[in-house]
Amino acid sequence: MPTELPIASPLDTGLALRDVFLPLVAQGAILRRPAWGTLAEKVRADDRALRRVRKLRRRYGDGPVLFRLGGRTIALVLAPDDVHRLLAETPDPFSAATAEKAGALRHFQPHAVLVSDPPLRAPRRELNEQALDTHQPVHRHGHRMLEVVREELDTLNATLSWDDFRAIWFRAVRRIVLGDAARDDTEVTAQLDRLRADANWAEFRPRRDGVREQFLATIQGYVDKAEAGSLVEILHQLTADHGGIDGVQTAVEGSLLRGDLDPAGQVPHWLFAFDAAGIALWRLLAVLAARPVALEPIIAEADHPEASPLLAAAGAAIQESVRLWPTTLVVLRESGAATEWRGRVAPAGTEFAIVSSVFHRDDDALDFAHRFEPSIWLDGRSDGSWPLIPFSAGPAECPGRNVVLLTTSAAVSHVATHYDLDVDPGTRAKLAGPLPSTLNHATIRLGFWRKPPRETL
Numbered sequence: 001m002p003t004e005l006p007i008a009s010p011l012d013t014g015l016a017l018r019d020v021f022l023p024l025v026a027q028g029a030i031l032r033r034p035a036w037g038t039l040a041e042k043v044r045a046d047d048r049a050l051r052r053v054r055k056l057r058r059r060y061g062d063g064p065v066l067f068r069l070g071g072r073t074i075a076l077v078l079a080p081d082d083v084h085r086l087l088a089e090t091p092d093p094f095s096a097a098t099a100e101k102a103g104a105l106r107h108f109q110p111h112a113v114l115v116s117d118p119p120l121r122a123p124r125r126e127l128n129e130q131a132l133d134t135h136q137p138v139h140r141h142g143h144r145m146l147e148v149v150r151e152e153l154d155t156l157n158a159t160l161s162w163d164d165f166r167a168i169w170f171r172a173v174r175r176i177v178l179g180d181a182a183r184d185d186t187e188v189t190a191q192l193d194r195l196r197a198d199a200n201w202a203e204f205r206p207r208r209d210g211v212r213e214q215f216l217a218t219i220q221g222y223v224d225k226a227e228a229g230s231l232v233e234i235l236h237q238l239t240a241d242h243g244g245i246d247g248v249q250t251a252v253e254g255s256l257l258r259g260d261l262d263p264a265g266q267v268p269h270w271l272f273a274f275d276a277a278g279i280a281l282w283r284l285l286a287v288l289a290a291r292p293v294a295l296e297p298i299i300a301e302a303d304h305p306e307a308s309p310l311l312a313a314a315g316a317a318i319q320e321s322v323r324l325w326p327t328t329l330v331v332l333r334e335s336g337a338a339t340e341w342r343g344r345v346a347p348a349g350t351e352f353a354i355v356s357s358v359f360h361r362d363d364d365a366l367d368f369a370h371r372f373e374p375s376i377w378l379d380g381r382s383d384g385s386w387p388l389i390p391f392s393a394g395p396a397e398c399p400g401r402n403v404v405l406l407t408t409s410a411a412v413s414h415v416a417t418h419y420d421l422d423v424d425p426g427t428r429a430k431l432a433g434p435l436p437s438t439l440n441h442a443t444i445r446l447g448f449w450r451k452p453p454r455e456t457l
Contacts, residue, residue, distance in 0.1 A: 046437035087394035103203035108195035111265035179227025276327035322390035326356035422447035
């Protein structure tokens with residue numbers, strides 16, 4: 001009979017808590033805590049995590065290695081093959097709806113696909129994929145999305161903090177997701193932020209049921225209004241046929257009604273994901289300001305849209321930003337049954353943790369680990385055996401990947417061609433050499449100075 005996976009010693013458990021687990025929690029998995037982000041940057045938290053994982057590999061082998069924490073069994077993933085397996089074998093036997101994730105996301109999106117298990121997971125996933133055109137390179141409302149992004153970014157021409165830029169970015173986000181009527185609805189974003197701040201504490205913070213109900217009622221109102229050109233318009237169209245789901249699987253262990261699927265309940269995660277997209281964009285703009293040569297392929301591409309209609313260079317730069325500084329700090333999966341790993345067993349109920357930066361920044365495996373190298377997303381190097389997962393992978397891969405890449409690529413392309421960029425001296429110094437593994441986006445300041453109108457031939 002196979003033996004259990006190795007269990008970390010008390011000393012190794014304490015060191016892993018200090019170097020890996022606690023920094024992830026402190027920074028805020030759901031809504032970033034700027035002060036803790038500054039501390040994480042000072043102590044080079046991601047470097048410490050990588051060094052700790054290397055020591056665990058040497059001591060325990062390829063793992064995963066088990067930690068007994070607070071009555072739970074956590075398996076820290078050490079080997080690239082195990083990352084691929086966990087992501088490919090989601091949701092069975094590895095559920096994405098882990099106990100910690102469910103405890104967190106129920107604060108603001110209790111019926112989201114990420115915290116749904118069968119029988120509801122499959123139809124909710126299908127609903128998201130249809131609304132987001134997951135399997136299409138360009139969303140059906142792509143032209144409208146580009147128009148909105150460009151209009152909002154035309155209001156720049158100043159020195160901005162992250163909070164300043166986020167306010168502008170979320171005007172575009174609300175228009176794209178909810179419709180133009182939501183452009184100035186800052187209250188819905190503020191409510192989501194309050195709920196996400198609570199979600200950082202998962203089940204350890206009481207839920208604000210009143211705020212959540214008000215927030216979800218506002219979202220439902222926008223879905224019911226179904227403004228033309230918005231994402232919620234498509235959601236409304238998909239679910240308006242006799243209260244059922246047109247084209248979406250509705251029979252899984254019986255009949256599922258619209259109330260079971262909660263279409264409007266999928267929208268909070270779209271808004272949540274766009275915040276991460278804005279963070280990735282902000283960091284990328286800082287890199288481009290510090291390294292103007294990196295702007296050249298993005299500007300050249302914008303000058304010849306017929307050669308790259310999907311803005312491949314801009315999209316590669318965005319993905320590289322997320323590789324360098326993952327916006328999902330840790331990817332979680334939970335096994336409902338015992339699973340075997342190289343002849344050893346992880347017990348049922350084990351929660352597996354994939355720390356993204358440990359794999360994205362491992363310079364023993366990647367010669368470009370600490371370089372800004374967007375070309376890896378164009379020449380096939382990102383598809384190697386080593387896991388680079390800016391949008392996760394497998395059946396639970398981000399269903400809005402195409403929408404995020406479209407909007408952020410359009411944003412960086414528009415900024416590159418219409419503005420001269422400058423970055424605060426502190427950030428410029430950080431980005432001058434090998435790129436830091438931890439970069440707090442909240443401390444970055446950028447200057448946007450409108451370029452003169454370009455002559456046309």
